[in-house]
Amino acid sequence: MTPTFNHSMDMLIRKLDSIAQLSDEERRAIASLPVTGRLLGPDQDIVHEHDHPSQCCLLLDGWACRYQILSEGKRQIFSFHIPGDIPDLQSLHLKVMDHNVCTLTQATVAFIPHEAMLELTAAFPAIAATLWRDTLVDGAIFRQWMVGMGRRxxxxxxxxxxxxxxxxxxxxxxxxxxxxxxxxxxxxxxxxxxxxxxxxxxxxxxxxxxxxxxxxxxxxxxxxxxxxxxxxxxxxxxxxxxxxxx
Incomplete structure (x- = not known):
C-alpha cells in the first residue's frame, strides 16, 4: 500500500539532533531527501535477510525490530526501533542483509535511495559523521543487550x-x-x-x-x-x- 501523504523528515532530524548538533543548512538538506512512503501493517517484513537493498528505510511512525529466525523456528529480536530510526542504515555499505527488519505495529516508512544518502553524506561530512555516530550508538545498545541476556x-x-x-x-x-x-x-x-x-x-x-x-x-x-x-x-x-x- 502506497499512501499519498505529506512526508516529513522531522523525525529523522529530531533523532539526529538528539545525538549531535545539526546546522540549519544540514537540516534543510535532510528535509530535501527524496523518499517514497508506504503504510505497512503490523508483522510485515520491510527488508529480508539475504536481500541486496538499494534504499534505506526510515521509520516515520510506529515500531519495528531487527530479527533472525533460527533453524528450529525460534525468533531472536536484536533491537526495537521507533520513529526517526533507520534500522537498515548499514545497507549503505554492507551490500547483503544478514537479518530481517519488520514492523511490530502499523507503521509509516519512508524509503530513501542509497544514491541520495551517499550524495548527502558526501556533500555534508558532518551529517556523515552523525550517521556514523548513530551506528556506533547501535553497537553500544547491542552490548547492553548482551549484558542483559547474559548477566542480568x-x-x-x-x-x-x-x-x-x-x-x-x-x-x-x-x-x-x-x-x-x-x-x-x-x-x-x-x-x-x-x-x-x-x-x-x-x-x-x-x-x-x-x-x-x-x-x-x-x-x-x-x-x-x-x-x-x-x-x-x-x-x-x-x-x-x-x-x-x-
Missing amino acids: TACQAVAHLFCEMYVKLEAVGLARDHAYYLPLTQSELGDALGLSNVHVNRVLRELRTNEWITLHGGKLEIKKWRELTNLCGFDPTYLHLERHAA
Whole structure:
C-alpha cells in the first residue's frame, strides 16, 4: 500500500539532533531527501535477510525490530526501533542483509535511495559523521543487550529495556513524565530478552506488585524511576544522547 501523504523528515532530524548538533543548512538538506512512503501493517517484513537493498528505510511512525529466525523456528529480536530510526542504515555499505527488519505495529516508512544518502553524506561530512555516530550508538545498545541476556536477572533485563525505551522516546519527544506507549507483546519481549512468555508474565507481575510500573492498554508508566534504574543498574551514558530523561 502506497499512501499519498505529506512526508516529513522531522523525525529523522529530531533523532539526529538528539545525538549531535545539526546546522540549519544540514537540516534543510535532510528535509530535501527524496523518499517514497508506504503504510505497512503490523508483522510485515520491510527488508529480508539475504536481500541486496538499494534504499534505506526510515521509520516515520510506529515500531519495528531487527530479527533472525533460527533453524528450529525460534525468533531472536536484536533491537526495537521507533520513529526517526533507520534500522537498515548499514545497507549503505554492507551490500547483503544478514537479518530481517519488520514492523511490530502499523507503521509509516519512508524509503530513501542509497544514491541520495551517499550524495548527502558526501556533500555534508558532518551529517556523515552523525550517521556514523548513530551506528556506533547501535553497537553500544547491542552490548547492553548482551549484558542483559547474559548477566542480568529476568526482572533486571525487562526493567533495563523499559528504561532504555523511555529515554530513547523522550529524546525525540514521544514520551514524558516517565510514561510512554509500549506496543510490545509478552512474546516480543521474550524474543528480545531470551525469556519464555511465562517468565515475562511473572516479571511483569513482580514489577506491578512492587508498584514500580503500571501497564494498561499499551501505556507503560514507570512509577518509581529512581528505584527501577537502581534495580537494573540503568545508566543512559551508552545512549550518548545530547539530552535524556532524569
